[in-house]
Amino acid sequence: MTNRERAGHPKDSGIRDPMAAAAHIRMLLPALSQGEQNVALWLLERGNLTNSPKIGEVAAALGISEAMVVKVARRLGYGGFKELRADLLAYYANLRVEIDEELRREDSIPQIVRKVFATERSALEEVESILDIDAIAEAARIFIRARHRDLYGVGGSATVCADASHKFLRIGIRSSVFSDAHLIAMSASLLEEGDAALVVSHSGESKDVILGAEVARASGAKVITITNSIASTLARNSDVVLCAPAKEAPLMGQNAAARIAQLAILDTMFICLAREDYETAERNLNKVLTSVAVYSTNDRGRTERRGTPRADKNSPDGVQPAKETARKRVEL
Numbered sequence: 001m002t003n004r005e006r007a008g009h010p011k012d013s014g015i016r017d018p019m020a021a022a023a024h025i026r027m028l029l030p031a032l033s034q035g036e037q038n039v040a041l042w043l044l045e046r047g048n049l050t051n052s053p054k055i056g057e058v059a060a061a062l063g064i065s066e067a068m069v070v071k072v073a074r075r076l077g078y079g080g081f082k083e084l085r086a087d088l089l090a091y092y093a094n095l096r097v098e099i100d101e102e103l104r105r106e107d108s109i110p111q112i113v114r115k116v117f118a119t120e121r122s123a124l125e126e127v128e129s130i131l132d133i134d135a136i137a138e139a140a141r142i143f144i145r146a147r148h149r150d151l152y153g154v155g156g157s158a159t160v161c162a163d164a165s166h167k168f169l170r171i172g173i174r175s176s177v178f179s180d181a182h183l184i185a186m187s188a189s190l191l192e193e194g195d196a197a198l199v200v201s202h203s204g205e206s207k208d209v210i211l212g213a214e215v216a217r218a219s220g221a222k223v224i225t226i227t228n229s230i231a232s233t234l235a236r237n238s239d240v241v242l243c244a245p246a247k248e249a250p251l252m253g254q255n256a257a258a259r260i261a262q263l264a265i266l267d268t269m270f271i272c273l274a275r276e277d278y279e280t281a282e283r284n285l286n287k288v289l290t291s292v293a294v295y296s297t298n299d300r301g302r303t304e305r306r307g308t309p310r311a312d313k314n315s316p317d318g319v320q321p322a323k324e325t326a327r328k329r330v331e332l
Contacts, residue, residue, distance in 0.1 A: 018094045021087035023126035026245040028076055030204070031231030039064065039072045043084070046092050055081045095122070123246045123257035124264055130243060131265070139198075139224045139240045140272035146196035146222070149175035152184050152212045153200040156259060160200050160226075164266040171274050172284030184212040193220035201225070202244075202258045204232025213237040226262050 025040055032040060042048055042062055058081070059066045073084040103115055143149060149168075151161040158179035165175045175198075178184045188197060188211075197216040201209045204227035213223045214237050225238035228245050235241045242265050246258035274281035 017129040018087070018090035019125050020129035021091040022247065023130045023245050025076055026247065027130065027229050027243050028231060030229040032072070032075060035064075035068070036072050036075060038062070039069060040076065043072075043088060046095075049085060049088055049092065052085065052089060119247075120257055120260045123261050127244050127246075127261040127264065130245075131268075132242065135240050135242055136265075136268060136272060139242060140269055140276065142196050142222045142224060142240065143198065143269070144173065144273050144276050146194065148191060148195040149173070150187050150191065150195075150197045150212075150216070150221075151175055151177045151200070152179075152188075152197060152209045153177075154179050154181070154206055154208050157200040157202065157206075157209075157262075160259060160262050160266070161198070163263060164198070164200075164270070167266070167270045168273065170285050170288050171270075171281035173273060178212075181208040181211070184208055185215055188212045188215035188221075189219060191216050191219045191221035195219075195221040196224065197221055198224045199226070199234060199238070200262060201232075201234050202228050202246075202262075204229055204234035206234070210234050210237060226265055228258060 022044055025044060029037055029040060039062060043058075048058075048061070053061070055066050055069050058069050062069075069081050073079075073081045076084060078084040078087070103112065107115070151165055153159075153161040158177070161177045161179070165177045168175050176187065178187050191197060195216075197212065199209050199213050204225070210233050213225065213234055216223050217237060217239070222240070223238045224240045224242070225234050226242045226244055227234050228243065229235065230241055230243055235243075244258050244261035244265055246261060
């Protein structure tokens with residue numbers, strides 16, 4: 001079963017992780033019509049299902065027909081409303097209370113810390129619950145065998161790509177990061193069969209990276225995507241899709257929690273890559289760490305020499321304090 005099929009049919013996946021329900025629904029939201037999205041979002045509101053309402057009560061609360069409620073449940077991959085309700089009730093029963101507490105201007109620092117960390121822990125747990133293991137394995141297989149590897153991302157996603165490229169380089173896997181629309185298109189056009197592009201976009205609707213994915217595939221390269229929704233335009237133009245859906249949090253939005261999940265997926269992929277040839281990865285990592293350590297030592301020595309105190313006729317001992325020298329150099 002492909003990751004697309006697994007995303008659309010939670011009841012057939014054989015996994016009943018209670019944390020998966022909300023993430024699964026958020027992952028499929030873009031595939032729904034606006035009216036269907038309104039129903040799904042209402043169901044995701046914790047208090048609306050507290051008393052385990054019947055389908056008629058849900059329909060009355062939303063001002064829609066019972067048939068519409070059933071349609072949405074089936075569009076989300078469930079056999080009916082009862083299955084959907086059961087999964088969501090199990091999800092909320094396992095959810096930390098503070099997840100639904102909004103960040104407020106008057107919150108104390110301890111409250112902010114608790115709410116932010118709770119939100120990001122929840123995002124990691126939810127993404128882990130729906131992560132397609134076969135897709136992770138396939139992404140690692142494609143990436144490590146590729147001759148050329150491009151990473152595409154714009155805005156905040158560009159920093160995620162840069163972090164991933166840095167990790168990959170540590171074990172000897174070279175890659176190039178592009179965040180400019182023109183450079184993305186240019187590089188994608190030069191890819192060939194046997195190459196790979198890793199694309200990161202939370203919305204999956206950024207035209208710059210969509211174009212890169214389209215051009216890369218047309219050139220014969222494989223495209224791996226990390227995005228919010230399996231139904232996004234970017235996902236439809238990819239060979240392997242890794243989903244990192246995240247609940248929108250006040251002030252933080254969706255991207256903040258999603259970025260944590262994206263980084264966790266890339267960390268997982270990094271370990272999978274290292275596992276493919278552990279001896280080579282370990283050898284390259286040691287070479288890289290040794291090189292950085294030697295550079296740091298040499299650079300520290302140069303810094304110390306540059307910071308040697310100079311004679312100062314106004315100083316009692318004729319020497320200008322090192323801190324004062326450094327401060328003046330910064331001011332210049």
